[in-house]
Every structure is written in structure tokens, then in C-alpha cells.
Amino acid sequence: xxxxxxxxxxxxxxxxxxxxxxxxxxxxxxxxxxxxxxxxxxxxxxxxxxxxxxxxxxxxxxxxxxxxxxxxxxxxxxxxxxxxxxxxxxxxxxxxxxxxxxxxxxxxxxxxxxxxxxxxxxxxxxxxxxxxxxxxxxxxxxxxxxxxxxxxxxxxxxxxxxxxxxxxxxxxxxxxxxxxxxxxxxxxxxxxxxxxxxxxxxxxxxxxxxxxxxxxxxxxxxxxxxxxxxxxxxxxxxxxxxxxxxxxxxxxxxxxxxxxxxxxxxxxxxxxxxxxxxxxxxxxxxxxxxxxxxxxxxxxxxxxxxxxxxxxxxxxxxxxxxxxxxxxxxxxxxxxxxxxxxxxxxxxxxxxxxxxxxxxxxxxxxxxxxxxxxxxxxxxxxxxxxxxxxxxxxxxxxxxxxxxxxxxxxxxxxxxxxxxxxxxxxxxxxxxxxxxxxxxxxxxxxxxxxxxxxxxxxxxxxxxxxxxxxxxxxxxxxxxxxxx
Amino acid sequence: xxxxxxxxxxxxxxxxxxxxxxxxxxxxxxxxxxxxxxxxxxxxxxxxxxxxxxxxxxxxxxxxxxxxxxxxxxxxxxxxxxxxxxxxxxxxxxxxxxxxxxxxxxxxxxxxxxxxxxxxxxxxxxxxxxxxxxxxxxxxxxxxxxxxxxxxxxxxxxxx
Ligand SMILES: Cc1cc2nc3c(=O)[nH]c(=O)nc-3n(C[C@H](O)[C@H](O)[C@H](O)COP(=O)(O)OP(=O)(O)OC[C@H]3O[C@@H](n4cnc5c(N)ncnc54)[C@H](O)[C@@H]3O)c2cc1C
Numbered sequence: 001x002x003x004x005x006x007x008x009x010x011x012x013x014x015x016x017x018x019x020x021x022x023x024x025x026x027x028x029x030x031x032x033x034x035x036x037x038x039x040x041x042x043x044x045x046x047x048x049x050x051x052x053x054x055x056x057x058x059x060x061x062x063x064x065x066x067x068x069x070x071x072x073x074x075x076x077x078x079x080x081x082x083x084x085x086x087x088x089x090x091x092x093x094x095x096x097x098x099x100x101x102x103x104x105x106x107x108x109x110x111x112x113x114x115x116x117x118x119x120x121x122x123x124x125x126x127x128x129x130x131x132x133x134x135x136x137x138x139x140x141x142x143x144x145x146x147x148x149x150x151x152x153x154x155x156x157x158x159x160x161x162x163x164x165x166x167x168x169x170x171x172x173x174x175x176x177x178x179x180x181x182x183x184x185x186x187x188x189x190x191x192x193x194x195x196x197x198x199x200x201x202x203x204x205x206x207x208x209x210x211x212x213x214x215x216x217x218x219x220x221x222x223x224x225x226x227x228x229x230x231x232x233x234x235x236x237x238x239x240x241x242x243x244x245x246x247x248x249x250x251x252x253x254x255x256x257x258x259x260x261x262x263x264x265x266x267x268x269x270x271x272x273x274x275x276x277x278x279x280x281x282x283x284x285x286x287x288x289x290x291x292x293x294x295x296x297x298x299x300x301x302x303x304x305x306x307x308x309x310x311x312x313x314x315x316x317x318x319x320x321x322x323x324x325x326x327x328x329x330x331x332x333x334x335x336x337x338x339x340x341x342x343x344x345x346x347x348x349x350x351x352x353x354x355x356x357x358x359x360x361x362x363x364x365x366x367x368x369x370x371x372x373x374x375x376x377x378x379x380x381x382x383x384x385x386x387x388x389x390x391x392x393x394x395x396x397x398x399x400x401x402x403x404x405x406x407x408x409x410x411x412x413x414x415x416x417x418x419x420x421x422x423x424x425x426x427x428x429x430x431x432x433x434x435x436x437x438x439x440x441x442x443x444x445x446x447x448x449x450x451x452x453x454x455x456x457x458x459x460x461x462x463x464x465x466x467x468x469x470x471x472x473x474x475x476x477x478x479x480x481x482x483x484x
Numbered sequence: 485x486x487x488x489x490x491x492x493x494x495x496x497x498x499x500x501x502x503x504x505x506x507x508x509x510x511x512x513x514x515x516x517x518x519x520x521x522x523x524x525x526x527x528x529x530x531x532x533x534x535x536x537x538x539x540x541x542x543x544x545x546x547x548x549x550x551x552x553x554x555x556x557x558x559x560x561x562x563x564x565x566x567x568x569x570x571x572x573x574x575x576x577x578x579x580x581x582x583x584x585x586x587x588x589x590x591x592x593x594x595x596x597x598x599x600x601x602x603x604x605x606x607x608x609x610x611x612x613x614x615x616x617x618x619x620x621x622x623x624x625x626x627x628x629x630x631x632x633x634x635x636x637x638x639x640x641x642x643x644x
Contacts, residue, residue: 010588011621161586163563163620165524167541173526173561175620275489288587303488307520308564310489315639317604320488419523460542461521 004265005043010288011161011175014263023093033089036151038064038071039262040088047247047334049073049083050096058333060247064254066149066200067235067371073097084257085198087151090216114220119145119194120436122210122225123429124201124374127155128418129410130231131183132425133432134193137229140433140443144193145223147212149200153187154180155233156411157418159256161285165306166419167457177260179418196221204228204378208405227405227432230375231425234368234389234411239273242328248335252282252365259289267361271338272296273326277305279365283313286363294357297324297340299347306462326362327354335360370412378406387469388414396477397451399428407432414473416466423454490602491517491566493635503549503570508634512554512571512582516545517638518564530561559584560618569626570634579631580613581638585623589642591615597640599629607637 006014016032023029024041031040038049038061048058049071059070066085074097075081083094123134126148134146152158160176171179187193196214199221203211208228212221236251238244248267252274255266270291272283275298283293293313301323303310310320323343330337342353369390376382380393380401393401393408400407407428410421430447434440458467496502496517503513514535516527521542528538528545535551536558538544559567559582569582591597591612599607610633614626627640 008588010586010590163526163561163622165522165526165563167523167525168529172524173529173563178620290588298488306522306564307489307491308518308522308566311491311517311602311638312565314489315600315602315604317600322488417523456541457523459540460523462523462542 003043004045006259006263006265006289009263012177012260012263016263017089020088022088022091025095026093031088033087035088035262035264036064037073037075037083037086037088037091037094039084039258039264041083041094042258042266043262043264052245057245058247059245060250060334061254061258062250063236064250064257065235085150085215112217112219114222117145117194117221117223119143119223119225121145121227121229121429121432122147122208122223123229123231124210125155125231125233125410125412126150126153126195126197127231127233127410127421128157128179128183129233129412129421129425129428130155130229131187132422133229133231133407133409133429134187135183135190136426136429136446137433138187138190138192140430140437140440142192142433142436145196145225146187146193147196147199147201147223149198149215151197152180153184153195153197156253159253159260160281161260161288162281164418166417167453170419170422172419176418201374204374204406227407227435229399229407229409229425229428229432230372230412231408231410231421231428232371232374232412234415235371236364237367237369239326239364239366241326243331244329246329246331246335247333248331248360249329249362249364252278252363255361255363256282256285259291260285265289265291266363267291267335267359269294269359270361270363271326271340271357271359272363272365274298274365274367275303275305275310275320275322276365276367277309278368279363280305280309280313282363282365283318284309287313287316287318291361293318294359295340296320297326298322299325299343301345325349329362335362338362368411368415370414372412375401375406375408375412378403380406380408383473385414385469385472387465388473392473394473394475396475398431398447398477399424400431400477402475405432405435414466414469416463419457420454423450423457426450427454491519495519499544499546501545501547503547503552505572507549508570508572511573512556512569512580513549514547514552514554514558515568515570516547516558517566517568518545518562520544524563526561526563527558527567530558532557556582556616556624559624560616560622568638569624572631572634574628577631578628579634580626580628581634582614582624582626583639585625586621589644590623591625591642596643597627598643599627599633599637600639600641601636602638604639607633610637610640
């Protein structure tokens, strides 16, 4: 099998690290130590990572950020390992597991004592929102612990090869992955920030205690904080169509992780479903990675993303079919083709307009859902706001939820942009810090400036829906919040 | 073919984003194909002569073509790859378009390329006359073509 690793890329250099051998189903496979197990296997032609329980249908790569459970495998005898966020350097062998896994044969999970980590402020999630929350809380002297379950911090930023839109003072005009590096550099220098990657927070308990698990150390962490900012981002939406579970159907963000983080081509010929900014930008990134984008379909009668992003792919010859959707995927054990179909004004399929496309990759870019489960679990008052992408917490203009001392920032509080995520993060960071350090004129002023900037960005036409959504979730900051 | 995702010349004209013919005759000048109110002001910050202005971060850019020196700083900076330079100063029926480029292969001077219009349709052949690389890997590639094509050509495919 030939490898689908990208050797040359117009923007990116891949630091794959040393070569090593990983055993997959007892057969040696050549991998690099900085690749995730999934990326390494994918590069070697593996497309099936598990099977459904009853019908044994193949399951492929879908989210690539540890959320969807399609890639659970037995890794060094530990079942249910999310191989998409596990690097090969930590492993000797992986194998398929029976769909109902047996308990681990070793007991090192419980062998290690949980580590207790006290801190002023805990920030959960290391995307632009979390990075800003940590940066601004630490700036005013608070001690911060920042955790992220991925191997590197940066969130969505690490996968973006394009220069970001926005205002010049918020890193616009710089490529996403470069912004992540710049921010990481600033944070690593701060003595009062402790960064924990490969660490999943699984629950928030009374007294601002967070339960977390260190995936590499395989150790339980008890993080005891005075204030918490939740900046967990979003997860990709799924779409209903025939054979939508075939390997080769994946989230657009998953394709990005494969090609832009690990340098592995997700396919040769792609269909993109969705012409919002994500669908348009990822289409361009697929072309940069050497994948042919056969078409983009969009159910709405018009393109949702910015015209500049659409124009960029159109002039390279990629058709965008508006008022079209995907009807079905075809293929035996993986995608070999797709049928698209036109929709009428009521979004009903128009029989006879089917078109068959030969593709081996179907990317879904049909929106994001706030990844807000931790906030629900903690007991924050949640509301379903379609304009913000789903279930989000009520909060004050200072980003504080209905639980005093639990803040929220970024996509988890409503799907927007990196620039707004940063500002919300900064505002949450300062607000949390103020509770630790007491009143501080400079901090208060800086927070007001950020609020003003946020308002300016949101004044635009593309933020009409966001403004409408926000009006439904904002609560008065003077109203007493409940304590936890 | 549908028009979804195509920047229309009428809109560029209406928004006064197409430089006057006399200015194009005088040398390279900018065409900012950014006609929506999106929150971005990277071009404004990049312009050394303040030829590009935005009333606020969400407004549509406006260009003072007399101030524009055709330096291309904005072209290399624009996150939307939406800025081009056109040049009708060379005469003998030829014109030049400078385009942002972030793909492979990297072309070299004198390479022949297939010209593409805004819909990605082939529009004849052109010749690379200049390739400039920015520090952050965006290329500004200048392609020479028949002068009548300068209005429509916005991409190219390197013939390998
Ligand atoms: C293709 C694409 C292009 C984009 N282009 C632009 C652009 O040009 N300009 C712009 O302004 N915006 C852009 N955006 C939007 C921008 O990337 C997002 O709005 C932004 O990243 C949101 O930041 P965040 O910090 O809220 O979330 P994220 O960046 O998603 O980060 C969340 C982090 O939280 C971590 N996490 C989640 N749950 C847990 C847990 N339980 N424990 C530990 N860690 C956890 C995740 O691993 C992740 O790293 C783009 C987005 C996409 C997908």
C-alpha cells in the first residue's frame, strides 16, 4: 500500500519526528512518533477503525478530536482508546476490539494516586478563547491552570492554513496555526500559568473541583480552583442521508486535522457538503493538500460564507451547487461515490435531478454545536438558541454563567469567530482575576475596552443572527448569581 | 453554470473598485474584490500610502487609485486572497495581472500557464513574468496576457 502522506505543501512543514514500528493487528506498520495512531494508520491505507455493534457496519474516521467514538481501539491492551488523540510514540501495538470491550487486563489506571492541583483559576480548553482567558487572568497576577485534551494547544487554530480575518490587533492577517504558536509562546513564558495538554476534564463538582484525566500519564487529576472558565469550543454536526456511516464520510474539521496537522491526505476526490465559511475554507485547504474538490453542495439557495472564500474556490473551477444536498453515499466498505440532488423552495428533493459524483471523500461542513456538556453537568442554566448553534449557558456581559465563578468564552457560548472568542476569553479572564486580586483600575479599563471592541465587531451584517441570539442569553450582572 | 460565488463586474463597478482606464495605463494598480461587509481590515493596515480605507471594520473598502502605487503589499496580506493588481502600461496589446497564489507547484519566470476566469473556465494562455514570495509563503505572481483578458482573468493553472 502506498502512503498518503503529504510530502510537499504550499504552506505547511510537517514535523513527524522519528520513524518507528507500530503493530497493527500483529502486523508491523511504519509510522512516525508524532503522528496520531489514526493518522498513521490512515496514511497506510487503513479506513476502518471499528464496527457497529449489531450490524457490524464499518466505522471510519469521523471527528479526529476525540469526540465521536468511531475510532475506539485496543491500544497496548487498553480498550476504548481514542486513537485519534493518542500519539504513536506512546504505543507498541493496536488492534480492533470487540464492540463491547472487556475491562482492561492491567490495572495501572488505579495504581497511580490522583494528583491534587490547587489553583486560583482553571481554564478548560486551549483554543483562542481559553488562551486569552489564561493570558489575561495571569496578566493581573492570578495563578492559572490551562488544560486541553489534545496533544497541542491552539484548538481550531492549529488546523488553519489561511490567514485570519478580523481586526489587526487580534492577530488577523496571520495564518491560524501561526497565531496558535504565537499565543502558546506568550503563555509558556508566564510563570503563573501551568499548561496541561493531553488532559480531559470529565466533570465539574461542588466547590469548584474539576475531575480530569491525563491521557499520557494515565492519571486522575483533581483540580481545585477558585474560578473556572469553560472554553471547550464546538463539535461538528452530522447530517442524515443514506449510507452516512460509510468510512470516507467525515467532518470537514476532521479532514483538516488529517491533512493540516498530520500531513495525511484524507482522500483523492472530495465532495464538500455545506458552503458556509468552514466548507469553503476547508475546500480550499483540500486543494492545497492536493485533493481534487469535485463539488460543493449547499441546501440553502445562497452561499452562507463570505464571498471572498467562495470566489477563491470558484476561480479554480470548483462548482458550488446551491439548493442542492447529498442524497446518498455509495460504496461497499468505504465511500466510492455520492449522489447529489436539487431542492425546491421548501427544501424537498426534486426527483429526476440526481447527479452521481465519483468521490472517495465526503466532508460535512453543516455547522457546529457548542460543546457545552460540562456547563450543563455543572448546573449552569442552559438555553437552546438556534442563532448561537444550540445549547448555551445564560451569562452576564462579563461572561459569568448563572453559577458564580463559572465563566464561559468562545464557541461553547455561541458559534462565532476566533476574534470574538479571544475577546470573550479576555473578558472572562479579567473578570475571574478581579475576584482573586480585588478591584484593579487598569484591569477594569482593559475589560471595558474589550467589550467595546466586541461590540464593534458584532455590529456588522454577518452578526445579525448572533446579536439576536445574544439578546436571549444575556442576564444582568448585578443579579445575584447562585454559588456552587 | 450558476453564478454562486462569483464576484460580478457590475458590483465592482458600482462600488467604484475598478480603477479608471487611464490609471491602469499608467502602471500596476489595485483591484480589491471584496464587496461584502465582513469584519476585517487587514488591507487597510497593510497599505503604506493609505490608499485603501474602511469607515469601520465592517464596511466595504474604498480605494483612492491616485494614492495607490501598485506595490502589492495589500495583495500579499489579504486573508481572502481577494486583491489583484492590473497593469495596462506595457502596450503592444499586452496586459498584466498580479494574483495571490498559495498552491503548488510554484511557477517560475517564463512558464506558460492556463489562464482561468472568475468561474474557473480556461481563458487562453499566459506567461509568468514575475514571482514574488512573502515572508509568510503567499506568492504574488504576475502573468502577462492579451490586454482584453486583464478584466476577467483571476487565476491560473501551471502547465506541468
Ligand atoms: C475552517 C475554519 C476556518 C475558520 N476561519 C476563521 C477566520 O478566518 N477568522 C476567525 O476569526 N475565525 C475563524 N474560524 C473560527 C474559529 O476558529 C473559532 O471560532 C475559534 O477557534 C473558537 O475558539 P474556542 O477557543 O472557543 O474553541 P476551539 O478553538 O474549538 O478550542 C476548544 C478547545 O477545547 C478543548 N476541549 C474541549 N473539551 C475539553 C475537555 N473536556 N477537556 C479539555 N479540553 C477540552 C479542545 O481540545 C480544543 O482544543 C474558523 C473555523 C473553522 C472551522
